[in-house]
Each structure stands twice: as structure tokens, then as C-alpha cells.
Amino acid sequence: MRWSRRRPSSGRSCVADLVTLRSDALTASIHPLGAELWSLRDAEGRELMTDADPAFWAGHAPLLFPIVGALAGDEYRLGERHFAMPRHGFARRSEFALVEADASSALFRLEASEASRAIYPFDFRLDMAFALTGATLAMTATVSNRGDTPMPFSFGYHPAFAWPLPYGGAAEDHRIVFDCDEPAPIRRLDPATGLVAPEPQPGPVEGKVYAPTYADFEADALIWDELQSRSLIYGLPGQTRLRIDFPDAPMLGIWQKPGARFLCIEPWAGIADPLGFTGDFADKPGVMTLAPDAQQRLRMDVTLLES
Template sequence: MPDPSSTPTWIRIANHLLSAEINPHGAELSSLKDADGHELMTNADPRWWSGRAPLLFPVVGKPANETIRVDGRDYPMKQHGFARRRDFAVIEAAPTRAVFALGDDAETRASYPFAFGLEVAFALDGATLDIGVTVRNPGDAPLPASFGFHPAFAWPLPYGAPREDHRVTFADDEPAALRVLNGDGQVSDEARKSPLDGCTLHLSDEMFARDALIWDRVRSQSVRYGADTGPALEIAFPDTPMLGIWSKPGAPFVCVEPWHGIADPAGYAGEYRDKPGVFEVAPGAEKRVAMSVTLAA
């Protein structure tokens, strides 16, 4: 068991419509409540999954053999990277805004041999929580990276509609087939027929029996999650070309995961910087990746 005295205190931000709490360990959004105190996120019951909204950096998904190759050398890298397991510095803690930062050190360079800066800003604006992530390159060579969001929202939402009435509605048509993970967590060559009914994904436990639903070429930049009755969540992701939706059969949450990165293709043995979804940040430059969650009537 972790020592409670060493557990970082969650940072709370709030306005008249929403409150959010962020754990500096991983800069993880850990609670999002409406004005009446209804929790909109997972309860992190470890019977299902103990995560809440981990930030995925510098990889999304599981690298083959849990390694990445940089300039011909292999480095150990766990699924979804190391940022979710690191304590971030609290740069700002204002009533409606909080900012967290992580930089490279000897431990990160042992698995990811690059100088980097990762800043995460949370801000409330009315009924919207904005999350802005900035990846900075303080080095003198291009910085390869991937980044993903992994928030787990309550399923059902706390407004009385039954679980089976919940759906995810995409902003645009999504005709492309989905990708499939194999038993080792890599992306297989298999294509999965889209389960959408028009623009609507009718959530069911059965659709997650084979792990996540993965759109590796998503057209939409937003989705709406909820039921026909009661408030819903509008989730916008303008900077990420991929999307995962994941749960476990019977679990009280569903994850809507905007990604700029993806698990390794099955059998991939190439350079990290060449794998699908990896972007590069020029020396002295930065890249911003944002998402927002709006509580909508």
C-alpha cells in the first residue's frame, strides 16, 4: 500500500457550474462534478480499473515487447508511457485554473532519451472544462512523441437514464472500418466493421468484449455522450487524428480517448519516430494538444 503521507493532495478548481479535482501524480483529472455534486467520472473501482483519466505520453498503447527503438537502440517503455506514473510540479493553482509540469530527468531518459517539457493546463469556463497540453522541445534535435487522453466517464451518467440508453454520437460520418488489437496489445491487420448506426454508437457491454474500439482515421472533432433524457457531455478534440472508446463488460465507466498515437502494429520492429501517430517537435518549438468536456443540457 502507498504511504498516504506521500500521496499528493488533489488540486480543486470550481465555478458555479462545475468543479474538477486533479491529482498531481500524473496530472490526472480525478473528479468532475456538476453544480449539484453529481460525479461525472469513474469511481475508479479496482475491480474494473483503477485509472481515472491518465495522460498517455510519450507513447499511446503498448509498444511491441514493451520497448521503443531510438537510433537503433532499444529502450524499455511500458504501455501508455511514463507520464501517468510521475509526479508533476504544480505551477499554478487558481480558483478556476491549474497548471502542472513535467520535465526530463535521469529516470525518463533511461527509457526515452530526449529532453522534453510537458505542461498540462486545466481551466473552467462556464460549463466547460478545457484541458490544454503543451509538448516542448528544449533540445537541439527533433523530438518524436505521441500523446493521448484517457478520461473515464460514468456509465450511466448520474441523471436517471438506464445504462443501455447511453450512446456516443459523432459530429461527422465515420464510414471507415475500425482497427483491432491482438492478444499482445498490438494493432493487427484485421479490420472491424464500424458499429455505428449513422453517426451514433449505441453502447453495450458486448462491443467491448474484444477490447477498445479504435478509429485510426477519425473525421469528427467532437462527440456527444449521454442518453436522450438528462444532461450529456460534449467532448471536443480538435488536435487528435485518432480516437479510442473503451470499457470492460459490466464496468461503470466508458472511456472516450482522443489520441495522437496508437499501439505498435503487430510485428513492428522499426524506429519509434517512424511508427504511426508519432509527431515531431522542432528544436525550440512546441506542440499543443487540447480537449474539452462540456456539460450540456
Template sequence: MDNDWIRIGTAQLSAAINPLGAELSSLRDGDGRELMTDADPRFWTGRAPLLFPVVGRPYRDTIRIDGTPYPMKQHGFARRRRFEVVEATGTRAVFALHDDEETRASYPFAFRLEVAFAIAGATLSVTVTITNPAATPLPASFGFHPAFAWPLPYGRERGDHRILFDADEPGRLKEIAADGTIAPREVDSPLDGRVLHLADALFAHDALVWAPVHSSAVRYGVDGAPQLDIAFPDTPMLGVWTKPGAAFVCVEPWHGIADPEGYEGDYRDKPGVFAIAPGGAKVIQLTVALVHPQGA
């Protein structure tokens, strides 16, 4: 139920966040039109899960730390945990998750994961701060997974929507193996210059994965109609995903990625994992701005 969702907003943009997972669950324009997924259970009931402490699927749903195996499901446990509501005002809400006995059974580290949502004008900012309270380095990875409405609610055809990257992306894409890990093969990029023309066929075999991604922002929508500018200055990888026929597309900035196929190395050494110094913190940001065509 959504009666415990925390709501923030301005006259131009409003959001609702579910304390379960600190998940952005609704984003509406000033006229109340929904900009996010309809969460149709025929496809996917997620909305914008936070991916921590892993992004993607660990090989055999297991991570290994100093030779000890630990169970870890795809995208980690944060999305299934209830966060403390630290602050809630008209335009800002802050949530926090700490390690406990349950988290340490799969991820044997002390941590604080804080997520701050704020709206100014027509821009939502999400600031994630991962803090290491321990005396030894904290290995971690983190990803965003927001699912935006496809089509956006502005009367344009689904097939006219595209994602425009803000930099050239000359490399090939990672291929996802049958078990959800990253295959050693790579695939040709579907970009037309800097443009990804959205179509269900792109996602017949799972997500598109840029690792690395050179862009730090994309624009999603249709020219001549309101669009979303999605900026991710702190994440070096990007996934784009949907299930064919669904009314959403996920734009997923990641600092981390699924295990390489067959990976049995240490969690600290897998691609995308970073280390936070004792007493230190890492900040990862995402912004989503609703932009209207000039003259509108």
C-alpha cells in the first residue's frame, strides 16, 4: 500500500518514495501526469530499486570474501529492506539503512546507506551517501534502476521515443549470459550516432549494457514534447532495460555490474567495486529534470 509513502514536491514536479527500499515510486508533473512505470505485474512490479551492495547477478547468487562464500541475490538486499525516515519536509526526504545481523550474514561489513531526495522547480535530485564506520576499507557497489513511463504521458507514439546520449559512445556493449552474469562476448552498439531509438526488439535478450559509458547524462522522450534529462555524473556504467511490451523503460546508472560469467574471485576484485576508506564516505548522485520544448 502507498499510505506510508513520503511525498515531496513543487508546483512543477512531485515525487513519492516508499520507505521499503527507499524506492522512488511515483514522479508526476505539475498537472499530475505520471512519469514512471505503471508497475504492471505482468511485466515487472519494481519502480526504482536501489542496487546495493551488488549490481546485477553474482555468479551462482554468491559473493566470496577472503575465501568465504556469502549468499547474495541479484541487485543486493537494500531494495528489500525498510529504511529509516530521517527527514521529511515539503521538498526533501532523507532515508537511511544500517548494517545489522541480517545484512552481515550476506555482506560482513558495517555501513550506513543514506539516500536524500530533493525537488527544486522541475528537477529531482537523488544523493546517495555510503559511509564506512569501520577501521578497515569497505568494498561496495551501487546502482540506480528507475523505470520511466514508455510512452511518456504527452500524446506521442511509443515508437517515437528515443534516448539521446550527451557524448559519443564508440564501444561495443556487454552481453548478458543466460544466467544473468556478463558473458565474455560483446555485441555491436545499436546507437544511431548518439541516439538510441527505442524498440522492444532491442531488449529481446535482456538489458543493453554500456561498460564503460562515456556520457554523464541522457535525454529521454520525443522532440517537441516534454522530455526527461537524466544526469549521472558519478557512475561509469549504464544499463537500459525493459521487458518487451511493458509500459516502461529503465535508465540505470551503475557503479558496479553483474559478475563475469563463471566468476569465483573475491568480491573486492570484481568489476565496478570500489573501496571506501575507514571513516570515509562515497557520494553518488542522480538528477531527473522535466524539460519542456522551447516556446511551450
């Protein structure tokens, strides 16, 4: 096999080697624990992802499944049954099987187990495909319902990109440029519960441009639940930047820890519970439902744009 493995250098506990893929422009390394993208480097070896400093947050790019965000009381209801579920679900802490790989692509798989059915009683399959083509890393999640009952779920990407990117300029000189105007208000999280607060807040985007600051995140994430865009460009104007495409995600979260050297740009198909929500999980805002034998694909592409 032509794909390579190496030991992670992070202090985080590792259960397997990283799987490393290469193109002429990018190198990507993925950890089977959570099928999590740990590193994305350009042709000169410059890191485009977080430094994962544990003083702030040791994550890299967890996959959020079968929920995004927090649940009220860390549990949800299906009919008359109640189930406990940690914030962002269990996929990020689950070992994925490596199904196949070559020099520039890999497919990881997570399937329902006795442990997963105890907290999510569905016969699911989550395939996570990574493919490098030139300056683009394509990531495609495929959620399958292999059972005989409708399956409600949410899914989200949670990648942490270097802030600032390694091409010069200060963090607060970076910009996020959406592909559409984004005049809608945003949502914030209730600090006591991590649930979506009821009152929308004025959006920070001027036309298509958002200028992130550390102060923006003192009250946690910024959440767009009425997003028009399905693509954005992140970085310092005039320098090499990243284009992030997310055609299947109708929501977006942006988050970081003030002072840290990362910025999470998170396409979501789902959201935390609204404050006060007591309904059935299938009726929660942002939840999708798959019919038996159906699939849902959710793609995210990261492209390096030379200046």
C-alpha cells in the first residue's frame, strides 16, 4: 500500500497511527480515532491547521454525529424513551475502521455497535472519505440508515484552521469573505447551558465580509442558522488563502478560544437544542431524518488559493 502512517506528535492519547495522504500541493494526515483531520500542510510544509495547544483546545477537526452541539440536560427524547448523549455526539470519540486507502485518498467507516445502540438506537453507517486532488482536500461524509425505521440525525464539521495562516499578517487582519451577502442575525449560546439562546443578535458581517476578533468569542461561538452562502474564503487579503466549500450544510458556526492560534469554521447540518426545547429529537431544529436504506452525503472541500 502506498499511503503512509506516522505517529502523532500531539500530547493527546493516540490509539493508532495517522494516515497521511499527498498531492503535489497538499499533505493531509487523518487519525482513525474520530476519522479526524489532524494536519493539512502546503507543499513547503507550512501547517494550515491548529497547533492543538492543550492550554486552549487540543482538538483538530472532530466530526459531529449524530448531534451538533449540546442537548438539554445532555439527553434527548424519542417518543417515550430518553437517551443520554454527550455534546457533539459520539463519533468524535469512536474508532473508525480504515476501509481503503492509496497515496491521495482514504475511506474510514463507523458502524452501529452494541455500545452505540445504547445511546442511539439506530443501525447507522458513517463513511468518511478524504481525497486530495491538486490544491483541494475533498471530505465527504455519507450517513446511511441500514435499519427498518426512520433515523433522525444531525452532522457537522468542526475544523480548526491556523489563525493566523502561515503567510504573514496578524490574526485580526484576516477576513472571512462569504460568497453571498449575509445580513441575517446570528445566534449565541446561553452561557449556563450551552443551548441556543432565544434572542437573535446583530450579525457581524458587512456585506460579504466578516473581520473576526478575539473579543467576538468571549461569549463562545457565533452561529448562522439562516445562512445564504455555501462557500467562503478565509485568510489575509492579498496573501495565500483558503476557500471552504460546504454545499450540503445550511448552518455555520465560527468559534475559538480567545488568545489561541486557531479559528474553527464549522459547516453544520444541525444545531444545539434551543433553550427550553422539550420536544422529540426528530422535531428538533436542524435534525434530518433518513428513511430506511437511504443515504445522505455532506461534503466539505478546502482549497488552497495562491495569492
